[in-house]
Amino acid sequence: MLCSFEVMESLAEVAMEAWCASQGLPVATAKQKFGDLSFGNSQEEGKGKSVLNLYHYFNLETCDEEPCRSHADPGLLTVLCRSTEPGLQALHPLKPGGAPGQPAAYEDSWCDLEPMMDALGQGEEPHVPFLILVGETLERLSGGWHPACLHRVQPSVVPNRPRFNMAFELRPRCNVWHPWSELAKEQDPNEEKQRRGMVDER
Numbered sequence: 001m002l003c004s005f006e007v008m009e010s011l012a013e014v015a016m017e018a019w020c021a022s023q024g025l026p027v028a029t030a031k032q033k034f035g036d037l038s039f040g041n042s043q044e045e046g047k048g049k050s051v052l053n054l055y056h057y058f059n060l061e062t063c064d065e066e067p068c069r070s071h072a073d074p075g076l077l078t079v080l081c082r083s084t085e086p087g088l089q090a091l092h093p094l095k096p097g098g099a100p101g102q103p104a105a106y107e108d109s110w111c112d113l114e115p116m117m118d119a120l121g122q123g124e125e126p127h128v129p130f131l132i133l134v135g136e137t138l139e140r141l142s143g144g145w146h147p148a149c150l151h152r153v154q155p156s157v158v159p160n161r162p163r164f165n166m167a168f169e170l171r172p173r174c175n176v177w178h179p180w181s182e183l184a185k186e187q188d189p190n191e192e193k194q195r196r197g198m199v200d201e202r
Contacts, residue, residue, distance in 0.1 A: 005052045008079040008130070008168035009036070012050070015077050015132050016170065023142070025180060033171040034076065034141065049171040050075070054164075057087070061159035067181030072148035075135040075171035082121070082129060083165035085158075086114035090133075090151040097144035104139075111153075137172055143179035 010049065016035060020027040036048040057067040080088070089110040097104040113131060121129040133149040156163055 003186070004166060005168065007053065008081070008166075009050065009170070011079045011130055011132070012036075012077050012170035013170055015079070019138070019142075019146070023180070030180070034137075034176060036170060047159045049173065051169050052169070053169065055081065055083075055167065057153060057156075057165075059085070059159065059161055059164035060158040060164055063155075066152060067155060067163070068153035069151055070152040070172065072139075073133060073135040073169055074137065075169045076138045076141070077135055077170045078133040078149075079168040079170070080131040080133065081166050082117050083163055085156045085161055085163035086112065087154045087156060087163055088113045088131075088151060088165075089154060090149055093147040096147050097139070104144065105138050106147070106150055110152070129134075137176050140178065141180050142178050143181065150167075175188065183190070 013031075013035070017027050019025075020030045028074055036050045040112055054084045055068075059067065070091075089104040091109075092111060092161065093104050093106050095105040117129040117131055131150065134146050138146055139148040153163070
C-alpha cells in the first residue's frame with residue numbers, strides 16, 4: 001500500500017510541475033506554497049493533507065442510487081488507477097470560468113473514461129494507464145482556466161459485481177481561494193504578510 005501511495009504521489013507531483021511549466025510559473029515556489037508537505041525540502045512540521053482513498057462499490061441490484069453522484073474533487077489533482085469494473089464518467093468542459101461566481105460550462109453528455117484508459121494502455125509495449133483529474137483548488141489557483149473535472153460513477157453493467165478503485169488526492173497545505181496572480185504578488189515588508197481571506201493556513 002505504501003508503494004502505491006508513493007507512485008501515485010509522484011505522478012501528482014509531476015503533474016503539478018507540468019501545470020506550472022505550462023503557465024510559466026516557478027515550480028519550486030508553487031510546490032513550496034501550495035504543494036503537499038512531502039514536496040521538496042519543507043521545514044514545516046505536521047502531516048500532509050493528501051490522501052490515498054480505497055473505494056469499494058457494491059453495485060447491488062437492489063440499490064437504485066448511483067454509486068457516486070456527480071462532483072468535483074476539492075484538492076489540486078486526483079490520480080486514479082484503472083478500476084476493476086467500468087463506470088467512471090466525466091463531463092468535458094466547453095468553456096473555462098474565471099472570476100468567483102462564474103463557473104465553467106460543460107457538455108451535456110457524459111463520457112465513459114475506462115475505455116479511453118484501456119486504449120491508452122495497449123500497444124507494442126502495454127502499460128498501466130493512470131488518469132489525472134483537475135480539482136477545485138487548481139481551478140481557483142488557475143483563475144478558472146483549468147476547470148475542475150465533474151465526474152461520477154455509474155452502476156456496473158453486470159449487477160452485483162463489485163467495483164474496486166484507488167485514488168490519490170493531492171491537497172494543498174493551505175486553503176486557496178484566489179488565483180496565483182493574486183496570491184504570488186510580492187508585498188512590501190512593512191505590509192501584512194498575508195492578505196485577509198486569500199490564504200487560510202489554519
